[in-house]
Amino acid sequence: MSVTTKDAVIASGPSRLSLFWMSTVGKKVLMALSGIILFAYVVAHMLGNMQLYLGIELINGYARLLHLNQGFLWSARIVLLVAVGVHAIAGIELWINKREARPIPYRSKENIQATTASRTMILTGVIIAAFIVYHVLDLTVGVAHAGPYVHLEAAGNLITGFSHPLPVVLYIVAMIALGFHLWHGVYSMFGSLGLSHPRYTVGVKRLAALAATLIALGNISFPVAVLTGLVHG
Numbered sequence: 001m002s003v004t005t006k007d008a009v010i011a012s013g014p015s016r017l018s019l020f021w022m023s024t025v026g027k028k029v030l031m032a033l034s035g036i037i038l039f040a041y042v043v044a045h046m047l048g049n050m051q052l053y054l055g056i057e058l059i060n061g062y063a064r065l066l067h068l069n070q071g072f073l074w075s076a077r078i079v080l081l082v083a084v085g086v087h088a089i090a091g092i093e094l095w096i097n098k099r100e101a102r103p104i105p106y107r108s109k110e111n112i113q114a115t116t117a118s119r120t121m122i123l124t125g126v127i128i129a130a131f132i133v134y135h136v137l138d139l140t141v142g143v144a145h146a147g148p149y150v151h152l153e154a155a156g157n158l159i160t161g162f163s164h165p166l167p168v169v170l171y172i173v174a175m176i177a178l179g180f181h182l183w184h185g186v187y188s189m190f191g192s193l194g195l196s197h198p199r200y201t202v203g204v205k206r207l208a209a210l211a212a213t214l215i216a217l218g219n220i221s222f223p224v225a226v227l228t229g230l231v232h233g
């Protein structure tokens with residue numbers, strides 16, 4: 001009897017990677033690793049945008065530099081897209097599995113102690129995903145921009161966009177959601193990577209709260225600075 005490739009694949013069973021992905025521990029590790037990539041991007045992006053306070057030409061030059069190097073730009077975009085995909089799919093699957101395992105939530109100490117941030121991870125995740133789509137259409141593609149959009153004029157686009165209250169409100173709401181998401185996400189990342197220890201729990205919780213607050217406030221400062229006239233064209 002002849003053995004086809006399909007038979008061989010079926011006989012050899014799922015690969016190590018798919019077994020890892022199918023396990024709860026594997027999904028948590030992949031969520032933590034993709035979360036580190038996304039966290040690093042958010043920090044680097046915010047620091048890059050801080051150039052808005054140093055001079056309009058500086059941030060325009062930075063945006064042009066990124067676009068000049070198309071190879072780097074597209075490599076970064078692909079890494080980010082894969083990280084967002086892995087993070088979102090693993091997160092949704094873990095959430096579904098948890099709900100199926102315990103359809104009626106605990107009314108015990110565990111639930112009382114859960115923070116608002118940890119209970120709203122799916123909601124804040126969905127808000128961040130929607131924000132990313134809106135944000136790219138607003139400042140990279142320009143079709144959702146509130147004012148006149150000029151390609152590669154990052155500072156001008158920020159100023160024309162944030163001179164309107166609606167985008168400012170949308171950005172602030174999204175950044176508050178991002179802050180809550182990072183607060184629990186950074187803390188739980190340590191546990192998922194096996195780096196948690198009762199001795200450091202309080203310190204790690206404080207570090208996560210500090211990082212989340214700084215990122216949320218740093219990002220909120222941009223639309224507020226423009227709307228209040230602190231930064232202008």
Ligand code: HEM
Pocket residue numbers: 042045049063077128132135136139140152154158171178219220222223
């Ligand atoms: C108020 C806060 C923020 C400001 C002022 C801001 C500013 C900008 C600007 C000016 C661009 C266009 C760059 C260009 O194409 O020339 C951009 C692109 C982008 N931003 Fe933000 N950003 C903010 C927050 C965020 C956050 C929190 C995330 C992620 C969660 C994010 C993700 C992105 C992505 C994915 C792009 C598209 C990059 C590409 O061209 O592929 N941004 N942002």
